[in-house]
Amino acid sequence: xxxxxxxxxxxxxxxxxxxxxxxxxxxxxxxxxxxxxxxxxxxxxxxxxxxxxxxxxxxxxxxxxxxxxxxxxxxxxxxxxxxxxxxxxxxxxxxxxxxxxxxxxxxxxxxxxxxxxxxxxxxxxxxxxxxxxxxxxxxxxxxxxxxxxxxxxxxxxxxxxxxxxxxxxxxxxxxxxxxxxxxxxxxxxxxxxxxxxxxxxxxxxxxxxxxxxxxxxxxxxxxxxxxxxxxxxxxxxxxxxxxxxxxxxxxxxxxxxxxxxxxxxxxxxxxxxxxxxxxxxxxxxxxxxxxxxxxxxxxxxxxxxxxxxxxxxxxxxxxxxxxxxxxxxxxxxxxxxxxxxxxx
Numbered sequence: 001x002x003x004x005x006x007x008x009x010x011x012x013x014x015x016x017x018x019x020x021x022x023x024x025x026x027x028x029x030x031x032x033x034x035x036x037x038x039x040x041x042x043x044x045x046x047x048x049x050x051x052x053x054x055x056x057x058x059x060x061x062x063x064x065x066x067x068x069x070x071x072x073x074x075x076x077x078x079x080x081x082x083x084x085x086x087x088x089x090x091x092x093x094x095x096x097x098x099x100x101x102x103x104x105x106x107x108x109x110x111x112x113x114x115x116x117x118x119x120x121x122x123x124x125x126x127x128x129x130x131x132x133x134x135x136x137x138x139x140x141x142x143x144x145x146x147x148x149x150x151x152x153x154x155x156x157x158x159x160x161x162x163x164x165x166x167x168x169x170x171x172x173x174x175x176x177x178x179x180x181x182x183x184x185x186x187x188x189x190x191x192x193x194x195x196x197x198x199x200x201x202x203x204x205x206x207x208x209x210x211x212x213x214x215x216x217x218x219x220x221x222x223x224x225x226x227x228x229x230x231x232x233x234x235x236x237x238x239x240x241x242x243x244x245x246x247x248x249x250x251x252x253x254x255x256x257x258x259x260x261x262x263x264x265x266x267x268x269x270x271x272x273x274x275x276x277x278x279x280x281x282x283x284x285x286x287x288x289x290x291x292x293x294x295x296x297x298x299x300x301x302x303x304x305x306x307x308x309x310x311x312x313x314x315x316x317x318x319x320x321x322x323x324x325x326x327x328x329x330x331x332x333x334x335x336x337x338x339x340x341x342x343x344x
Contacts, residue, residue, distance in 0.1 A: 023336050030329055034050045036175060038177075045059055059318070071113075080122065080124040086129070088101065097114045138170045143164075145189075170192055178274050187199040190221075194210065194215035213260075214248040223290075228277045232283045233253045235260070240271055273314070276323075279317050286301055294312065
């Protein structure tokens, strides 16, 4: 009886949902920073940015803590962060690349560093509290992939002999820390060549799938990926130097990434740097944003509506109506709203 009641309540909630018609934007942090990586960690929103800056926003009190990390005279630019149940991680772009984790007395500890021509890391996440992955641009003929199996204490780079052959100049866009998506043991990584790297065993083996997203120029390709479940996923991108172009910039899969179909091709929205499924919507509702504004779909990407022209780089949902977004000089709380029937 309890199971049946839970199903009925769930169905009722889904049926009573109304599509979003607007979004209320409230800035909660401002500074002269480029913030491209945020993570919700319990009651806090963690972030990392350029100028070696990182910190947290308490989502209940609004209290902000900000610190800066330097390595001798180097000031890292952080565009990727991740967390486990016990630790926070942040990874910088360019060479030398610095990967830090929380250490003793709240200080950050350097656990991985890589130098060399072409070194540029783009995104990072964890499968579980012990195993994590970060990806970067191609070096010596293959995509850069580093993995930890001990909670982030040590990281090891996968040799090119164990990875699919790279394409010259192939990398990823460090635009929103959403080039990687993991669910269970499965991992999806997207690149500037609009290719999808898939692993079904937490990075031990890999295969490559070409998507239909535009990728003829270095500034084109896939910028972001998200999966609702192990079958339904979406990729978004385009060309940031031509932000109004909207052809072959978004696609959906319903078979775990094996095949992809373009959606709203030649229609709004154009370039976006981050896409996320809205929680508790059965994979039907999606929000995509970038410096071109915030767009929303209520029918799995078939049609989209622009909710705001305000610029952001990245987004994370707290629940099915509240999210947090970051961009140039700011972090904001986004409250998505619907026009409800007065009789509801």
